[in-house]
Amino acid sequence: MAMHDPSLTHARYALAVTLLALLVIVLGAYVRLSDAGLGCPDWPGCYGNLIAPTSEPQISSANSAYPGRPVEVHKAWKEMAHRYLAGALGLAILFLALLSLGRGKPTGYPRLLPWLLVLLVTLQAALGMWTVTLLVKPAIVTSHLLGGFITAALLWILTLRLYGPAMNSYVIxxxxxxxxxxxxxxxxxxxxxxxxxxxxxxxxxxxxxxxxxxxxxxxxxxxxxxxxxxxxxxxxxxxxxxxxxxxxxxxxxxxxxxxxxxxxxxxxxxxxxxxxxxxxxxxxxxxxxxxxxxxxxxxxxxxxxxxxxxxxxxxxxxxxxxxxxxxxxxxxxxxxxxxxxx
Structure with a gap:
């Protein structure tokens, strides 16, 4: 199949987004298992900032604003790294959905599945917020984890569907x-x-x-x-x-x-x-x-x-x-x- 074939290009992009989703799952597990889920006590920022506080003035100000949750810099950065990566995944999924509307999309490009993924990643963002605001409540955190697995699963299904025309059918x-x-x-x-x-x-x-x-x-x-x-x-x-x-x-x-x-x-x-x-x-x-x-x-x-x-x-x-x-x-x-x- 030619390198410029739009179906192959879209399939490769969907595969890359699926790999990104797997990376988000693994990083999320690392954050949770290293007890950094509350490394930032607020959402979407971290102690009121877009990045985790690192300098002495920033840490002092954060500790004053959140006296019940003193800054642990290493945990704050772990949590924010996960949020940044999850945000990148959300933007990548939105672009996948926008591709379904474009004129250059290959024939048979799924329309519903990419937008379902947009809704799912939006729900994931809400679950991420509730994970923090509800103090890592198990029902919320488990739902967040399961949502991450389902996101990766749906992205993989989309990838398979896009690669489908280039793949042989087998006798079983x-x-x-x-x-x-x-x-x-x-x-x-x-x-x-x-x-x-x-x-x-x-x-x-x-x-x-x-x-x-x-x-x-x-x-x-x-x-x-x-x-x-x-x-x-x-x-x-x-x-x-x-x-x-x-x-x-x-x-x-x-x-x-x-x-x-x-x-x-x-x-x-x-x-x-x-x-x-x-x-x-x-x-x-x-x-x-x-x-x-x-x-x-x-x-x-x-x-x-x-x-x-x-x-x-x-x-x-x-x-x-x-x-x-x-x-x-x-x-x-x-x-x-x-x-x-x-």
């Missing part, structure tokens, strides 16, 4: 059955990602200190499921470092651990079935990608427990979850194309 045996299985797998993974967000935002990632047992050699210690899954505890509460007791955090952690087991027991056989059924190299590569990403994700989860949540491992756990989601979306998209031409 009984794609309808595989498509149903892969869609169920996608739902299971999204639920597990949501559980992971709830685990992280409630500071329950090490709610169990051992693996495969939980505490003191126990598989099923005392737990408080009522408090663990209470979505709303009221306003005016600072949720930084968590407010739940040990038994509630253990309950969240074990549910997430069980969710990981269910996800693995579903996706690994799906990958094997895909590998055996697919008649093209692309399906076998997808099977390998899903299987390897899943095993890597399980290993990172175990390392988080045994290493007491080392920051690089915890951040990677978020990033690999996003890649696994994109791999499953690619599988669903490819199977849907095969089903249509069967």
């Amino acid at each position: 045996h009984r794609p309808g059955r595989l498509l149903l299985f892969s869609r169920i797998g996608l739902v299971i993974l999204l639920l597990q990602i949501t559980l992971g967000g709830w685990t992280s935002t409630n500071y329950a990632a090490i709610g169990c200190s051992e693996f495969p047992t939980c505490h003191s050699g126990l598989w099923w210690p005392g737990m408080d499921f009522t408090q663990a899954f209470t979505l709303w505890h009221g306003t005016g509460i600072n949720y930084e470092y968590g407010i739940l007791g040990a038994e509630a955090r253990t309950a969240i952690h074990l549910v997430h651990r069980l969710g990981a087991l269910i996800t693995a027991l579903y996706l690994l056989p799906l990958a094997v079935l895909l590998y055996r059924t697919g008649r093209a190299a692309i399906t076998q590569r997808l099977a390998w990608a899903i299987g390897l990403l899943l095993m890597l994700q399980l290993g990172l989860g175990i390392a988080n427990v045994l290493g007491h949540l080392p920051l690089p491992v915890a951040v990677a756990h978020n990033g690999v979850a996003a890649l696994l989601l994109l791999a499953l979306l690619t599988l669903n998209w490819q199977l849907k194309r095969a089903y249509r031409i069967e």
Whole structure:
């Protein structure tokens, strides 16, 4: 295909925006896991400024304006870096939407999806504001995290649709059955990602200190499921470092651990079935990608427990979850194309 083909140019741009969205997810995880989510106590600025305060006069003025939240420069810069990058993503998505109105757009350029992304990134901005103003409330932070994953997922779908005309269709045996299985797998993974967000935002990632047992050699210690899954505890509460007791955090952690087991027991056989059924190299590569990403994700989860949540491992756990989601979306998209031409 010629280099000047508008469909290829638009597809490459959509791919670049998708990579930017993945970077925002990873940086957001880093900010949250390094306890910098309230590095700036206001929004959209930082202590009333567009940049984090660094000089002694700026810090002194900020501390006077926010006496309950003294400046921690390193945390403030982490938070602002995430906001700058998220702002750049929002502008990039808006440009994608404007391309859908232009005369130079390729034939079949999606119209609804880019504007849906604009609405979603606007909601993400609001959730980012509420994350700060509601003092990292778990329900808000989890929604913000899930919104980031959905943004990356929709951008990837747009990328696949734009690359579609340049990609071959592959023969897959009984794609309808595989498509149903892969869609169920996608739902299971999204639920597990949501559980992971709830685990992280409630500071329950090490709610169990051992693996495969939980505490003191126990598989099923005392737990408080009522408090663990209470979505709303009221306003005016600072949720930084968590407010739940040990038994509630253990309950969240074990549910997430069980969710990981269910996800693995579903996706690994799906990958094997895909590998055996697919008649093209692309399906076998997808099977390998899903299987390897899943095993890597399980290993990172175990390392988080045994290493007491080392920051690089915890951040990677978020990033690999996003890649696994994109791999499953690619599988669903490819199977849907095969089903249509069967």
